[in-house]
Amino acid sequence: MDPYPSINVLGQPLAPCSVDPVTGFYRNGACDTCAADHGSHTVCAVMTAEFLAYSKYLGNDLSTPRPEYRFPGLKPGDRWCLCANRFLQAHDEGVAPRVTLSATHQGALEVVPLEVLELYAETPDDS
Numbered sequence: 001m002d003p004y005p006s007i008n009v010l011g012q013p014l015a016p017c018s019v020d021p022v023t024g025f026y027r028n029g030a031c032d033t034c035a036a037d038h039g040s041h042t043v044c045a046v047m048t049a050e051f052l053a054y055s056k057y058l059g060n061d062l063s064t065p066r067p068e069y070r071f072p073g074l075k076p077g078d079r080w081c082l083c084a085n086r087f088l089q090a091h092d093e094g095v096a097p098r099v100t101l102s103a104t105h106q107g108a109l110e111v112v113p114l115e116v117l118e119l120y121a122e123t124p125d126d127s
Helices: 049-057 084-093 106-110 114-119
Strands: 041-046 079-083
Touching: 041 084, 041 106, 049 084, 079 084, 084 106, 084 114
Parallel strands: none
Antiparallel strands: 041 079
């Protein structure tokens, strides 16, 4: 499970996504990926109530705590490494969350065009 280089979609070193809650395929706080990451957990997204409800509706409940997996459950404002396909699906359905480009792994570009990610890029006003 050797990780791919930690480079973001902007061609720079990958920034952390979240350590509270801790996210990522490797649970290291970054959206690092490797060949074993079949879901491509590469998009650092800022959760919204709308997206969390959408994900739950599709069968991936990200908001309910699962202590047995040390998963606290996500709430609006939390950052999380989303699967690239789920992000693109949410974009197509009009419910995609904001994205932290500096923390989104370049591997996401195999699924989501940079132009689409840029549509949802966080701005200083989002903080």
